[in-house]
Amino acid sequence: MIDSKAHGFTLIEIMITLAIVGIISSIAYPSYVAYVERTRRSECQGVISNFALAMERFFAANSTYAGAANGGANTGTPAVSTFVSKCPLDGSQVYYTLSIQAASASSYTLRATPAGVQAGNGYLEVRSNGQKGWDRDNDGALAADELNWLDR
Template identity: 35%
Template sequence: MTSPSKPGKRSSGGFTLIELMICVVVIGILSAIAYPSYTRHVVAAQRSAAQTHLLQMAAKQTDYLASSRTFGTLAEITALVEVPPAVATRYTLSVTLTDGPPPGYTITATPKVGGTQANDVVLTLTSSGAKTPNDKW
Protein backbone atom coordinates (compact mmCIF):
# COMPACT_ATOMS: atom_id res chain seq x y z
CA MET A 1 0.00 0.00 0.00
CA THR A 2 1.37 3.39 -0.91
CA SER A 3 1.54 6.10 1.63
CA PRO A 4 0.15 9.49 0.77
CA SER A 5 2.81 12.07 0.05
CA LYS A 6 3.55 14.53 2.78
CA PRO A 7 3.17 18.22 2.10
CA GLY A 8 6.49 19.92 1.28
CA LYS A 9 7.98 16.73 -0.09
CA ARG A 10 8.62 16.64 -3.81
CA SER A 11 8.99 13.67 -6.08
CA SER A 12 12.37 12.76 -7.58
CA GLY A 13 11.14 12.17 -11.11
CA GLY A 14 12.98 14.86 -13.09
CA PHE A 15 15.68 17.50 -13.33
CA THR A 16 15.70 20.74 -11.45
CA LEU A 17 16.26 24.03 -13.21
CA ILE A 18 19.69 24.35 -11.57
CA GLU A 19 20.79 20.95 -12.91
CA LEU A 20 19.60 21.89 -16.38
CA MET A 21 21.43 25.24 -16.27
CA ILE A 22 24.66 23.51 -15.17
CA CYS A 23 24.40 21.23 -18.22
CA VAL A 24 23.84 24.22 -20.49
CA VAL A 25 26.90 26.00 -19.05
CA VAL A 26 29.10 22.89 -19.47
CA ILE A 27 27.97 22.48 -23.10
CA GLY A 28 28.65 26.18 -23.73
CA ILE A 29 32.17 25.95 -22.34
CA LEU A 30 32.96 22.84 -24.39
CA SER A 31 31.60 24.51 -27.53
CA ALA A 32 33.66 27.65 -26.92
CA ILE A 33 36.80 25.52 -26.81
CA ALA A 34 35.97 23.04 -29.59
CA TYR A 35 34.65 25.33 -32.35
CA PRO A 36 37.76 27.52 -32.81
CA SER A 37 39.93 24.40 -32.84
CA TYR A 38 37.67 22.85 -35.47
CA THR A 39 37.77 25.93 -37.71
CA ARG A 40 41.60 26.08 -37.49
CA HIS A 41 41.70 22.43 -38.54
CA VAL A 42 39.39 23.08 -41.52
CA VAL A 43 41.52 26.03 -42.69
CA ALA A 44 44.71 23.96 -42.41
CA ALA A 45 43.15 21.06 -44.33
CA GLN A 46 42.02 23.36 -47.15
CA ARG A 47 45.46 25.01 -47.23
CA SER A 48 46.99 21.56 -47.59
CA ALA A 49 44.74 20.85 -50.59
CA ALA A 50 45.88 24.13 -52.18
CA GLN A 51 49.53 23.30 -51.55
CA THR A 52 49.12 19.89 -53.15
CA HIS A 53 47.55 21.50 -56.20
CA LEU A 54 50.34 24.09 -56.46
CA LEU A 55 52.88 21.25 -56.48
CA GLN A 56 50.91 19.46 -59.20
CA MET A 57 50.86 22.65 -61.26
CA ALA A 58 54.64 22.98 -60.81
CA ALA A 59 55.12 19.43 -62.08
CA LYS A 60 52.99 20.24 -65.14
CA GLN A 61 55.07 23.40 -65.70
CA THR A 62 58.14 21.17 -65.97
CA ASP A 63 56.38 18.93 -68.50
CA TYR A 64 55.17 21.96 -70.43
CA LEU A 65 58.69 23.42 -70.52
CA ALA A 66 60.08 20.16 -71.88
CA SER A 67 57.59 20.07 -74.75
CA SER A 68 57.16 23.79 -75.53
CA ARG A 69 60.49 25.33 -74.51
CA THR A 70 58.60 27.85 -72.36
CA PHE A 71 56.52 27.80 -69.20
CA GLY A 72 52.75 27.77 -69.51
CA THR A 73 50.18 30.36 -68.54
CA LEU A 74 47.43 29.64 -66.04
CA ALA A 75 45.02 28.62 -68.81
CA GLU A 76 47.58 26.30 -70.41
CA ILE A 77 48.47 24.61 -67.12
CA THR A 78 44.90 24.26 -65.86
CA ALA A 79 44.09 22.56 -69.16
CA LEU A 80 46.65 19.89 -68.17
CA VAL A 81 45.75 19.54 -64.49
CA GLU A 82 42.20 20.00 -63.24
CA VAL A 83 41.69 22.37 -60.33
CA PRO A 84 39.96 20.48 -57.49
CA PRO A 85 36.61 22.00 -56.44
CA ALA A 86 37.87 22.45 -52.85
CA VAL A 87 40.68 24.65 -54.16
CA ALA A 88 38.66 26.47 -56.83
CA THR A 89 35.97 27.57 -54.37
CA ARG A 90 38.42 28.81 -51.71
CA TYR A 91 41.43 30.16 -53.63
CA THR A 92 42.13 32.30 -56.67
CA LEU A 93 45.04 30.86 -58.64
CA SER A 94 47.46 32.83 -60.79
CA VAL A 95 50.63 32.14 -62.75
CA THR A 96 53.18 34.89 -63.35
CA LEU A 97 55.82 34.18 -65.96
CA THR A 98 59.25 35.83 -65.77
CA ASP A 99 61.65 36.28 -68.66
CA GLY A 100 65.11 34.89 -68.21
CA PRO A 101 67.73 34.14 -68.15
CA PRO A 102 66.63 31.67 -66.94
CA PRO A 103 62.89 31.93 -67.51
CA GLY A 104 60.70 31.18 -64.52
CA TYR A 105 57.25 31.31 -63.01
CA THR A 106 55.48 32.03 -59.76
CA ILE A 107 52.26 30.20 -58.94
CA THR A 108 50.08 31.98 -56.39
CA ALA A 109 47.01 30.84 -54.44
CA THR A 110 45.17 33.78 -52.88
CA PRO A 111 42.33 33.03 -50.40
CA LYS A 112 38.94 34.25 -51.57
CA VAL A 113 37.21 36.90 -49.47
CA GLY A 114 34.13 35.83 -47.56
CA GLY A 115 34.91 32.15 -47.22
CA THR A 116 36.44 29.97 -44.53
CA GLN A 117 39.91 30.69 -45.95
CA ALA A 118 39.46 34.49 -45.92
CA ASN A 119 41.95 34.96 -43.07
CA ASP A 120 44.47 32.49 -44.44
CA VAL A 121 47.81 33.39 -46.04
CA VAL A 122 48.72 33.80 -49.71
CA LEU A 123 50.66 30.73 -50.88
CA THR A 124 53.36 31.01 -53.55
CA LEU A 125 55.59 28.52 -55.30
CA THR A 126 58.34 29.56 -57.72
CA SER A 127 60.18 27.73 -60.48
CA SER A 128 63.26 27.59 -58.21
CA GLY A 129 61.23 25.69 -55.61
CA ALA A 130 60.86 28.55 -53.14
CA LYS A 131 57.69 28.28 -51.11
CA THR A 132 56.23 31.14 -49.10
CA PRO A 133 55.32 31.63 -46.36
CA ASN A 134 57.85 29.16 -45.00
CA ASP A 135 55.99 28.45 -41.76
CA LYS A 136 52.81 27.35 -43.59
CA TRP A 137 54.40 24.79 -45.92
Template identity: 35%
Template sequence: MSVQGFAELHGHGRARRQAGFTLVELMIAVAIVGILAAIAYPAYDDSVRKGRRAQAKADLVELAQRAERFYTLNNTYAGFWGSVPSGDKRSPRTGNAFYLLERSSGDTDANAFTLSATPTGAQVADSGCGTLSINQAGVRSISGSMEPARCW
Protein backbone atom coordinates (compact mmCIF):
# COMPACT_ATOMS: atom_id res chain seq x y z
CA MET A 1 0.00 0.00 0.00
CA SER A 2 1.34 3.39 -0.94
CA VAL A 3 1.67 6.29 1.47
CA GLN A 4 -0.98 8.23 -0.44
CA GLY A 5 -3.42 5.32 -0.25
CA PHE A 6 -2.79 4.99 3.49
CA ALA A 7 -3.42 8.73 4.05
CA GLU A 8 -6.69 8.67 2.08
CA LEU A 9 -7.84 5.55 3.88
CA HIS A 10 -7.45 7.15 7.29
CA GLY A 11 -8.81 10.61 6.36
CA HIS A 12 -5.46 12.32 6.05
CA GLY A 13 -4.17 14.14 3.06
CA ARG A 14 -7.05 16.15 1.65
CA ALA A 15 -8.98 18.63 3.74
CA ARG A 16 -12.57 17.58 4.21
CA ARG A 17 -15.33 20.19 3.89
CA GLN A 18 -17.18 20.79 7.14
CA ALA A 19 -20.98 20.49 7.05
CA GLY A 20 -23.05 23.47 8.26
CA PHE A 21 -23.59 27.15 7.61
CA THR A 22 -21.00 29.87 7.31
CA LEU A 23 -21.34 33.00 9.39
CA VAL A 24 -22.36 35.00 6.30
CA GLU A 25 -25.14 32.53 5.45
CA LEU A 26 -26.37 32.61 9.04
CA MET A 27 -26.42 36.44 9.10
CA ILE A 28 -28.38 36.53 5.82
CA ALA A 29 -30.94 34.12 7.28
CA VAL A 30 -31.25 36.23 10.46
CA ALA A 31 -31.73 39.40 8.38
CA ILE A 32 -34.48 37.76 6.31
CA VAL A 33 -36.29 36.54 9.45
CA GLY A 34 -36.00 40.04 10.94
CA ILE A 35 -37.52 41.67 7.86
CA LEU A 36 -40.38 39.16 7.78
CA ALA A 37 -41.06 39.71 11.49
CA ALA A 38 -41.10 43.49 11.03
CA ILE A 39 -43.77 43.11 8.37
CA ALA A 40 -45.81 40.34 9.99
CA TYR A 41 -46.08 41.62 13.58
CA PRO A 42 -48.01 44.84 12.83
CA ALA A 43 -50.42 42.86 10.65
CA TYR A 44 -50.90 40.33 13.45
CA ASP A 45 -51.44 43.11 16.00
CA ASP A 46 -54.07 44.74 13.76
CA SER A 47 -55.83 41.40 13.35
CA VAL A 48 -55.97 40.91 17.13
CA ARG A 49 -57.47 44.42 17.58
CA LYS A 50 -60.12 43.67 14.94
CA GLY A 51 -60.99 40.42 16.72
CA ARG A 52 -61.44 42.21 20.05
CA ARG A 53 -63.57 44.86 18.34
CA ALA A 54 -65.75 42.15 16.78
CA GLN A 55 -66.35 40.67 20.23
CA ALA A 56 -67.30 44.09 21.62
CA LYS A 57 -69.73 44.67 18.73
CA ALA A 58 -71.37 41.30 19.36
CA ASP A 59 -71.67 42.09 23.08
CA LEU A 60 -73.21 45.52 22.33
CA VAL A 61 -75.79 44.06 19.95
CA GLU A 62 -76.65 41.38 22.51
CA LEU A 63 -77.16 44.04 25.19
CA ALA A 64 -79.34 46.05 22.79
CA GLN A 65 -81.47 42.94 22.24
CA ARG A 66 -81.75 42.47 26.00
CA ALA A 67 -82.83 46.11 26.33
CA GLU A 68 -85.57 45.55 23.75
CA ARG A 69 -86.79 42.44 25.60
CA PHE A 70 -86.78 44.46 28.83
CA TYR A 71 -88.81 47.19 27.10
CA THR A 72 -91.28 44.61 25.76
CA LEU A 73 -91.93 43.28 29.26
CA ASN A 74 -91.86 46.60 31.17
CA ASN A 75 -92.83 49.24 28.56
CA THR A 76 -89.76 51.26 29.62
CA TYR A 77 -85.99 51.19 29.30
CA ALA A 78 -85.62 52.69 32.80
CA GLY A 79 -84.14 50.10 35.11
CA PHE A 80 -82.70 47.99 32.31
CA TRP A 81 -79.05 48.75 33.01
CA GLY A 82 -79.50 47.86 36.67
CA SER A 83 -80.74 44.41 35.63
CA VAL A 84 -77.54 43.66 33.68
CA PRO A 85 -75.02 41.63 35.75
CA SER A 86 -71.73 43.44 36.31
CA GLY A 87 -69.80 40.68 34.50
CA ASP A 88 -71.79 41.46 31.34
CA LYS A 89 -70.67 45.10 31.40
CA ARG A 90 -67.26 44.29 29.91
CA SER A 91 -65.95 42.65 26.78
CA PRO A 92 -64.91 39.91 26.78
CA ARG A 93 -66.78 38.69 29.83
CA THR A 94 -63.87 36.55 31.03
CA GLY A 95 -60.15 37.27 31.07
CA ASN A 96 -58.76 40.74 30.45
CA ALA A 97 -61.37 43.37 29.57
CA PHE A 98 -60.58 45.24 26.36
CA TYR A 99 -63.86 47.20 26.27
CA LEU A 100 -66.03 48.57 29.06
CA LEU A 101 -69.74 48.51 28.20
CA GLU A 102 -71.99 51.26 29.57
CA ARG A 103 -75.34 52.91 29.08
CA SER A 104 -74.54 56.50 28.16
CA SER A 105 -77.84 58.02 29.26
CA GLY A 106 -77.74 56.46 32.71
CA ASP A 107 -80.58 54.19 33.76
CA THR A 108 -83.42 56.71 33.99
CA ASP A 109 -84.44 57.38 30.37
CA ALA A 110 -87.66 55.45 29.78
CA ASN A 111 -87.89 55.88 26.00
CA ALA A 112 -84.32 55.67 24.70
CA PHE A 113 -80.91 54.18 25.34
CA THR A 114 -77.41 54.43 23.94
CA LEU A 115 -75.01 51.62 24.73
CA SER A 116 -71.28 52.23 24.34
CA ALA A 117 -68.16 50.08 24.30
CA THR A 118 -65.15 52.12 25.40
CA PRO A 119 -61.71 50.62 24.64
CA THR A 120 -59.42 49.99 27.59
CA GLY A 121 -55.99 48.48 28.12
CA ALA A 122 -54.22 47.36 24.94
CA GLN A 123 -57.33 48.10 22.86
CA VAL A 124 -56.87 51.87 23.36
CA ALA A 125 -54.47 51.63 20.39
CA ASP A 126 -57.57 51.11 18.20
CA SER A 127 -57.98 54.90 17.99
CA GLY A 128 -59.35 54.84 14.43
CA CYS A 129 -62.61 53.40 15.73
CA GLY A 130 -62.51 54.48 19.37
CA THR A 131 -65.74 54.06 21.31
CA LEU A 132 -68.46 52.03 19.59
CA SER A 133 -72.11 52.98 20.25
CA ILE A 134 -75.58 51.73 19.36
CA ASN A 135 -78.95 53.23 20.32
CA GLN A 136 -82.55 51.99 20.58
CA ALA A 137 -83.14 52.72 16.88
CA GLY A 138 -80.17 50.55 15.88
CA VAL A 139 -78.07 53.54 14.80
CA ARG A 140 -74.40 52.65 15.14
CA SER A 141 -71.66 55.22 15.63
CA ILE A 142 -68.02 55.57 16.66
CA SER A 143 -65.88 58.26 18.28
CA GLY A 144 -62.81 57.66 16.08
CA SER A 145 -61.75 59.16 12.78
CA MET A 146 -62.58 56.18 10.53
CA GLU A 147 -65.84 55.65 8.69
CA PRO A 148 -68.37 53.94 11.00
CA ALA A 149 -69.02 51.25 8.36
CA ARG A 150 -65.36 50.15 8.56
CA CYS A 151 -65.58 49.74 12.33
CA TRP A 152 -69.06 48.24 12.50
Protein backbone atom coordinates (compact mmCIF):
# COMPACT_ATOMS: atom_id res chain seq x y z
CA MET A 1 0.00 0.00 0.00
CA ILE A 2 1.26 3.49 -0.86
CA ASP A 3 1.20 6.18 1.81
CA SER A 4 -0.52 9.16 0.22
CA LYS A 5 0.15 11.52 3.08
CA ALA A 6 2.70 14.19 2.03
CA HIS A 7 5.62 15.07 4.26
CA GLY A 8 7.09 18.57 4.58
CA PHE A 9 6.11 22.10 5.53
CA THR A 10 3.12 24.00 4.31
CA LEU A 11 3.41 27.48 2.88
CA ILE A 12 1.70 28.89 5.97
CA GLU A 13 4.26 27.30 8.29
CA ILE A 14 7.13 28.71 6.24
CA MET A 15 5.57 32.20 6.16
CA ILE A 16 5.06 32.18 9.95
CA THR A 17 8.68 31.11 10.45
CA LEU A 18 9.91 33.91 8.16
CA ALA A 19 7.75 36.45 9.99
CA ILE A 20 9.18 35.37 13.35
CA VAL A 21 12.77 35.54 12.01
CA GLY A 22 12.04 39.00 10.56
CA ILE A 23 10.69 40.31 13.86
CA ILE A 24 13.64 38.95 15.82
CA SER A 25 16.09 40.41 13.26
CA SER A 26 14.45 43.85 13.38
CA ILE A 27 14.97 43.88 17.14
CA ALA A 28 18.48 42.39 17.21
CA TYR A 29 20.15 44.28 14.35
CA PRO A 30 20.00 47.80 15.87
CA SER A 31 21.41 46.39 19.13
CA TYR A 32 24.21 44.74 17.20
CA VAL A 33 25.06 47.97 15.35
CA ALA A 34 25.14 49.91 18.64
CA TYR A 35 27.38 47.24 20.16
CA VAL A 36 29.83 47.42 17.22
CA GLU A 37 29.98 51.24 17.44
CA ARG A 38 30.62 51.04 21.19
CA THR A 39 33.38 48.48 20.63
CA ARG A 40 35.09 50.66 18.00
CA ARG A 41 34.85 53.70 20.29
CA SER A 42 36.31 51.72 23.21
CA GLU A 43 39.22 50.57 21.07
CA CYS A 44 39.92 54.13 20.00
CA GLN A 45 39.77 55.32 23.60
CA GLY A 46 42.72 53.04 24.27
CA VAL A 47 44.56 54.25 21.16
CA ILE A 48 44.10 57.95 21.98
CA SER A 49 45.29 57.25 25.54
CA ASN A 50 48.43 55.73 24.01
CA PHE A 51 48.68 58.86 21.83
CA ALA A 52 48.71 60.92 25.05
CA LEU A 53 51.56 58.74 26.35
CA ALA A 54 53.42 59.34 23.08
CA MET A 55 52.98 63.09 23.63
CA GLU A 56 54.51 62.69 27.09
CA ARG A 57 57.49 60.87 25.55
CA PHE A 58 57.78 63.70 23.01
CA PHE A 59 57.79 66.21 25.88
CA ALA A 60 60.44 64.22 27.75
CA ALA A 61 62.69 64.32 24.69
CA ASN A 62 61.99 67.93 23.65
CA SER A 63 60.87 69.76 26.82
CA THR A 64 57.79 70.96 24.93
CA TYR A 65 54.63 69.59 23.35
CA ALA A 66 54.89 72.09 20.51
CA GLY A 67 56.03 70.72 17.18
CA ALA A 68 54.65 67.19 17.59
CA ALA A 69 52.48 67.45 14.45
CA ASN A 70 53.59 66.84 10.88
CA GLY A 71 56.26 69.25 9.70
CA GLY A 72 56.92 70.47 13.25
CA ALA A 73 53.51 72.17 13.45
CA ASN A 74 51.48 72.57 16.62
CA THR A 75 48.21 71.30 15.11
CA GLY A 76 47.19 68.66 12.61
CA THR A 77 48.17 65.08 11.95
CA PRO A 78 50.76 63.73 14.37
CA ALA A 79 54.27 63.34 12.98
CA VAL A 80 55.12 59.75 12.11
CA SER A 81 57.84 59.79 14.77
CA THR A 82 55.26 60.88 17.38
CA PHE A 83 52.30 58.56 16.74
CA VAL A 84 50.04 57.09 14.04
CA SER A 85 47.13 59.06 12.64
CA LYS A 86 44.38 56.44 12.57
CA CYS A 87 42.39 54.13 14.75
CA PRO A 88 42.49 51.16 14.83
CA LEU A 89 46.24 50.81 14.65
CA ASP A 90 46.08 47.72 12.46
CA GLY A 91 43.84 46.93 9.52
CA SER A 92 42.85 48.95 6.51
CA GLN A 93 39.47 50.19 7.76
CA VAL A 94 39.76 53.56 9.54
CA TYR A 95 37.10 54.35 12.16
CA TYR A 96 38.73 57.44 13.70
CA THR A 97 41.42 59.84 12.54
CA LEU A 98 43.79 61.19 15.17
CA SER A 99 44.95 64.79 15.31
CA ILE A 100 46.59 67.33 17.55
CA GLN A 101 44.08 70.13 18.10
CA ALA A 102 46.47 72.33 20.05
CA ALA A 103 50.00 72.02 21.38
CA SER A 104 52.09 74.52 23.28
CA ALA A 105 55.15 74.37 25.49
CA SER A 106 53.11 73.08 28.43
CA SER A 107 49.80 71.64 27.17
CA TYR A 108 48.09 69.74 24.38
CA THR A 109 44.66 68.66 23.18
CA LEU A 110 44.32 65.47 21.13
CA ARG A 111 41.25 64.48 19.16
CA ALA A 112 39.94 61.32 17.50
CA THR A 113 37.37 62.27 14.85
CA PRO A 114 34.98 59.57 13.65
CA ALA A 115 35.42 58.50 10.02
CA GLY A 116 33.76 56.11 7.61
CA VAL A 117 30.97 54.01 9.10
CA GLN A 118 31.67 55.52 12.54
CA ALA A 119 30.99 59.08 11.28
CA GLY A 120 28.43 61.00 13.29
CA ASN A 121 29.36 59.20 16.48
CA GLY A 122 30.98 62.19 18.20
CA TYR A 123 34.68 62.85 18.63
CA LEU A 124 36.92 61.70 21.48
CA GLU A 125 39.30 64.14 23.13
CA VAL A 126 42.19 63.92 25.58
CA ARG A 127 43.81 66.96 27.19
CA SER A 128 47.18 67.29 28.89
CA ASN A 129 45.47 68.04 32.22
CA GLY A 130 44.02 64.52 32.22
CA GLN A 131 40.52 65.36 31.00
CA LYS A 132 39.06 62.82 28.60
CA GLY A 133 35.81 63.40 26.78
CA TRP A 134 33.38 62.01 24.25
CA ASP A 135 31.04 64.34 22.37
CA ARG A 136 28.07 62.01 22.90
CA ASP A 137 25.48 64.31 21.34
CA ASN A 138 27.78 65.13 18.37
CA ASP A 139 27.21 68.88 18.71
CA GLY A 140 30.88 69.79 18.26
CA ALA A 141 31.52 70.79 21.88
CA LEU A 142 32.24 68.92 25.08
CA ALA A 143 29.78 69.73 27.83
CA ALA A 144 30.77 69.22 31.47
CA ASP A 145 28.84 65.94 31.62
CA GLU A 146 30.71 64.62 28.55
CA LEU A 147 34.17 64.88 30.12
CA ASN A 148 34.54 61.18 30.81
CA TRP A 149 34.64 57.94 28.85
CA LEU A 150 31.41 56.52 30.20
CA ASP A 151 28.89 55.30 27.60
CA ARG A 152 25.74 56.34 29.37
